[in-house]
Amino acid sequence: MFTLQSLLRRAALELRVLVPGDPGALEAPVAWVHNTELPDPSAYLREGELVLTNGLWIGQVPAARFVQNVKRAKAGGIVFGLRAELPGTPGELIEACRAEGLPLLEISVAVPFTAVSKAVADLLADERKQSLVGMVRRGDALATAISRGAGASGVLDVLRREHDLPLAVVDRMARSLAVAGATLDVDQLQAVAAALARKPPALEVELGGAGLAALFPVGAVGDIDAALICLRPLRELTTPERQALEQTARFLSLEVAKQQAVQGIEMRFAGELLEMILSxxxxxxxxxxxxxxxxxxxxxxxxxxxxxxxxxxxxxxxxxxxxxxxxxxxxxxxxxxxxxxxxxxxxxxxxxxxxxxxxxxxxxxxxxxxxxxxxxxxxxxxxxxxxxxxxxxxxxxxxxxxxxxxxxxxxxxxxxxxxLGTHRLLLGLLDTETLRHFSGSLLGPLKDHDRRRGGELEPTLRAFLDHDGQWAATAAALHVHVNTLRNRLARITELTGRDVARTEDRVDLFLALTIEAMDWAQPG
CATH class of the missing domain: 3.30.70.270 (Reverse transcriptase/Diguanylate cyclase domain)
Incomplete structure (x- = not known):
């Protein structure tokens, strides 16, 4: 966007500042120019537009009302065009602009408004050209940094050479991948991870003492895996800064994807090692x-x-x-x-x-x-x-x-x-295949029975042992009558050859269930 100051630097426009407006108004971005003679143009003005007028509305509304209408639309200012019938800017217009803090510029009779429009178009075209050139150069620098293995830190260094911003790259596991001009503590890293977990991810995140920070998501393999964090709120970032941050975030996705691929290979390599040890x-x-x-x-x-x-x-x-x-x-x-x-x-x-x-x-x-x-x-x-x-x-x-x-x-x-308990320590000293054979030979008939008849023998045995062989407590936990429990336990004795009323048989059944729960032979 252009500014009023950039227009004032073009001598051919013969512009003169009558009211500078609020502090910084002349350097504020202006969206476009809008030529109007309506007494109330607020319905047609966009925020930040510069109003060009010859004052043909004078006599229809007071100057103060016209200025208030322009101010209400959040326009960037007024350029008053002099004409033969009105060779000087009305004093009431100057006072009204001064009262509202709205910039007022005067343009001579010899310069048409079309000259202003052309100048604005030229400024925007040049700005766009510079932005594109900068984006291409920045893209080349970012690609070079990644190709040379500079990593996320090297990518941030490229951005920092152009914009002095406090930056960090944080992934969704709250890990700091790179920092440049910024420091994040554990709580702040967790806050970023929480913001990334939202659907969609947040655009800003509150970082406690650091205040609001802008968040630019970094996608990798089909998801948002990290974020480029700028320790400034979005409203304080200029358009060029936001464009540079967005472009850098896209390049960081390449680096994050590369890191994920390397980690994936390492994890598979490590997983194979565990399988080798177990097998x-x-x-x-x-x-x-x-x-x-x-x-x-x-x-x-x-x-x-x-x-x-x-x-x-x-x-x-x-x-x-x-x-x-x-x-x-x-x-x-x-x-x-x-x-x-x-x-x-x-x-x-x-x-x-x-x-x-x-x-x-x-x-x-x-x-x-x-x-x-x-x-x-x-x-x-x-x-x-x-x-x-x-x-x-x-x-x-x-x-x-x-x-x-x-x-x-x-x-x-x-x-x-x-x-651990002594029985687990002893089990750990024995061969896994032997243990699994022991467990399978005892529990296999119960599993076959339950599978064929939809029975509850194995769960009943577990509940009975968990309740230390107490009949009433076990029946209550299973929501069955005590006689039903007795019938099930009798069937367990018949199938396994172990009587749950005998301590040594109960120990065998307990160890068989414990071995099955360990499932040591599973690698995962």
């Missing part, structure tokens, strides 16, 4: 090489931790692997981090004393909780593996410890497998 056999021979690819020494002591959220569904694990990876990177600990369907597992070298591992896990839980407010992270630990060949039992133990913690609403957020 054993010939694939276990590939584990050391995979560990080395992540910077983890396979020949030294290794620790495994499994992380999830207490009571959380699998959907809550989104972004958890990335946060855990960032934590270990900040700690200076190389780690393989892989997300599963129920938890996220990290394998890391550990040459420190074993008692220090829970302390690291506590810091990890605290870091995750800060990034996922409202959720309770839990960390399960296995024992230390002397080398890569011993990782499998430690991986299983850490996941079992995590699974137990997930079922608790209170209590410790970090627990080692050795701290």
């Amino acid at each position: 054993g056999g010939w694939r276990a021979a590939e584990v050391p090489g995979r560990l080395r690819a992540f910077g983890v020494d396979p020949d030294g002591p290794l620790a495994v931790c499994a992380v999830a959220f207490a009571g959380g569904e699998a959907a809550t694990l989104y972004g958890l692997a990335e946060v855990i990876g960032e934590f270990f990177a900040a700690e200076g600990v190389p780690a393989v981090v892989a997300g599963g369907s129920q938890d996220v597992v990290a394998v890391l070298p550990w040459r420190n004393p074993e008692p220090e591992l829970p302390m690291l896990a506590q810091r990890l839980a605290g870091s995750v909780e800060r990034r996922f407010p409202g959720l309770r992270p839990v960390v399960g630990l296995g024992g230390l593996a002397a080398h890569a060949a011993e990782l499998r039992p430690q991986l299983l133990q850490s996941r079992e410890a995590c699974r137990v913690l997930r079922r608790t609403r209170t209590g410790p957020s970090v627990r080692a497998f050795a701290e």
Whole structure:
């Protein structure tokens, strides 16, 4: 947009300022020019337009009324054109403009209004040309920065060379990807992530002490994955600044998409490593090489931790692997981090004393909780593996410890497998296939019965054991009569060969149900 000052600099227009208007009015953007002789042109004026008039309305309305009408439409000012019949601008018009703080310019008889319109068109065309040229140059610079691997920080540097703005790039997991002239704390990062989660994303976000900040969404693979943040409200940004920010946000989408692709490859690579550890056999021979690819020494002591959220569904694990990876990177600990369907597992070298591992896990839980407010992270630990060949039992133990913690609403957020109940510790020492065979042989007949006849034998057994063998409490929980419960338990005894009235048989059934719930053979 042009300004009144830019018109005044064109001597050929022979413009003269009679009333400068409110402070800064002469430098304010003007939308266009509007030639009118209506006593009340407010219905036809757009905000910011410059009114051109010869005063033919004089005699129909007082000058003060005409000026008020123009002011009400939020026009940018008035240019009064002198004519032979009126060689001077009326004093009442000058006073009215002064009273309303509206700029008033005078143009000589020799200069037609068409000259003003042409000058405005030239100014806008030149402005548009400069904007396009600047956009092309900026685009070249942004593309060069990305192609050279400058990353999000390099992209912001390109923008900052043109506009001195406080900038940051934040993704929807509240991670700061880059900053330039700005600093965001944890609460501010969380506020940006919350704004991105809205449908549609917010255009401004309140950042506490930093006030309102403009938000320019950055899309990557079919969704809004990050935002370019300018620590200024939208109303304070000029049109060129907004255009530059919008263009930069589009280029940042390329960088974010590239980062996501790299992270996706790393996650798949890490997931394959866990499958190799769990499967054993010939694939276990590939584990050391995979560990080395992540910077983890396979020949030294290794620790495994499994992380999830207490009571959380699998959907809550989104972004958890990335946060855990960032934590270990900040700690200076190389780690393989892989997300599963129920938890996220990290394998890391550990040459420190074993008692220090829970302390690291506590810091990890605290870091995750800060990034996922409202959720309770839990960390399960296995024992230390002397080398890569011993990782499998430690991986299983850490996941079992995590699974137990997930079922608790209170209590410790970090627990080692050795701290679990004795029966779980003993189960963890046995071969998985043996355990699954034991569980399947006992529970298989119950499952077949329930599947064929739509029965409730297995749920009945679980409820009976959960209520410590109390008949009345179990019947009440199942909403059945005690006689119905007795008939079901008798049928369970018949199918399994285990009498629930005998302690040793009840232990077998309890262990079979516990083994099935562990489901250790599942990699996710």
